[in-house]
Amino acid sequence: MSGNGAARARRARLSTVVLLAPMALFLLAVIGVPLFLLVWQSVADRDVAIGLPRTVAMLAEGEGAPSPAIYPALVADLAAASDSAVGRVARRLNIEKAGLRTAVLAARATALESPSDPVAALQAADGRWAQPEIWQAIRAASGPLTDRYLLAAIDLERDAKGEITSRPTELAIYRSILTRTFVIAASVAALCLALGLPLALYLASLPPKFAERWLLVLMLPLWTSILVRAMAWTLLLQSNGLVNSLLQRAGLIAQPLDLAFNRFAVLVAMTHVLLPFMVLPIYNALRAIPKTQLMAAGSLGATPLQSVVRVYLPQARAGIAAGLLLVLASAAGYYITPALVGGPADRMIGTFVELAVIRTNNPGLAAALGLVALLLFLALVGVLIAALKPMRALEGAR
């Protein structure tokens, strides 16, 4: 009998594993692998070593200016490499020193003609091959690992001696963009909490049947395309938009107010998009708390405000934490709304990640920016969890 029961339990466990396995593998493939590659790309520096193996080996032998024997090695490397490998070498050297892309591509064209005198041919193809700087660039980019992207993501670089220094001011933009991103995300989360908490409290005080009708209406914007809502806010807030023309017609203002394409518009539009994500988890948490506790607090002389702050909300911590987490995550990573309704001073880190990887072809920098943003986000989540202790609230509820 017991053997039969044990076999059945084993079979049940096995089928649970079989049911969960596809999701586990899928999440590993779509979350685990991409995050690993993100970290790897932010420090990997293998393009030049793969594309120019002989050249890199020769450069590794000695310091200072290379011997002329390096020219035939470079020609051999460039002739043997595939187009895409050469493209990656050109991209990487261009990051090391702007403009080197053309020098690499000219050298590739020369190499494919198998020149009899590599030194003269390369130097004729592009004068920079006669200068020591290009060899220094190749040496600096020969990998296999680099910290230049991570340093660049926090506005640092290595100088000629290898010491870490600040980047020149015109390139030192990322610290302020990261700060701005998290200031906007935190402001949006605070606004959502300030507006969403009272709404959730009100909904939780209604009989469930009525509350559900409210929730249905609350879900409506959640279903509405985020682009449609961004466009709508522009139409409402721009200088000839609905809000300004109504205010002007009412005689409240003489000149149209600057409402669109600035930080105000970004905060309004993002709070509008994310508010339901704050209300729903808090509402669910409040619903689970017995109302009798509030009555008890009231009968012991607590004012309504006291009983909400001291009895009700502490138990809804898990819901508040979930709402804050969802809003922060969405606000930190979603850059489309600020790009549409904000001005140039409201562009968030996402815009620059996209810029780096898609437009300026610098995946290493994009990965480093993403990694730094992710670490800051995780730190913020850590602070949130330490402050609200949602897990303790969850376990207390059980």
Next chain:
Amino acid sequence: MSTDYGLPLPRWWMRLGSILLVVILVLPALVVVPISFSSGSIIAFPLPGFSWHWYGEAAASPAWRDALLSSLRVGAASTLIATVIGTAAALGIDRLQGRTRAIVLLATLLPLVIPIVILALGAYFALATVGLSNSLTGLVIFHAALGLPFVTLSVVASLQGFDRTLWRAAASLGASPITAFRRVMLPIIAPGVAAGAIFAFAMSLDEVVVASFVTAPSQRTLPLQMFSGIKENTGPIVTAVATLLLLLSMTFLLVVEMLRRRSRRLATASEAT
């Protein structure tokens, strides 16, 4: 007034504030509707006159038609993957208890709590590694990932109303596990599965960030086409498409609400037996 417990301020204040807030939440999106019927060619009030012109333009434009087709294909394929994996996972989660259950549920939420641009960048790297750069196939995979939590949570919720004795009854009457699943469990969780699938589809139809990272410029999905339409200010044609999307999302919402009610009815019916 026992229901006033739990309100920090007098009830009618709270009610007034809540009504105001919900109105502000719902109304702004509707501003695109009148402009879509504008006979003028700029997006602004006041409107010069009424016309269906921009709807005709949208329907006739190959760019918008291709974008819609791409989006529908990506949406359908990613929804299918998310629904199969998510339903299986929900059935698995339903068998778990306590801490394990809480941890697995949290894990299913992962795609939603990683900032989307970081996921999109990771997707870009991962798809480049396996040679799926610039393809709708790659987009399908990652939209399936984003849809997965919706399906899983929706089915887990519908399983909470499922009476396990029905399952055992089917087994004791000689039904194989597959038959029991198909005849007993599936009808009860079907509304939850459908609601989750609609959520996943709607998400895919509105997703811009991952799409802009992993697709080629020639394979614009509907949101990407809208994004460039808004950015480049191409006129009220965008508002016409936006109005159609609003109608679609309202339909989705109503269907999901109907499914939810049906699921609850089935759950109470199964409890009554």
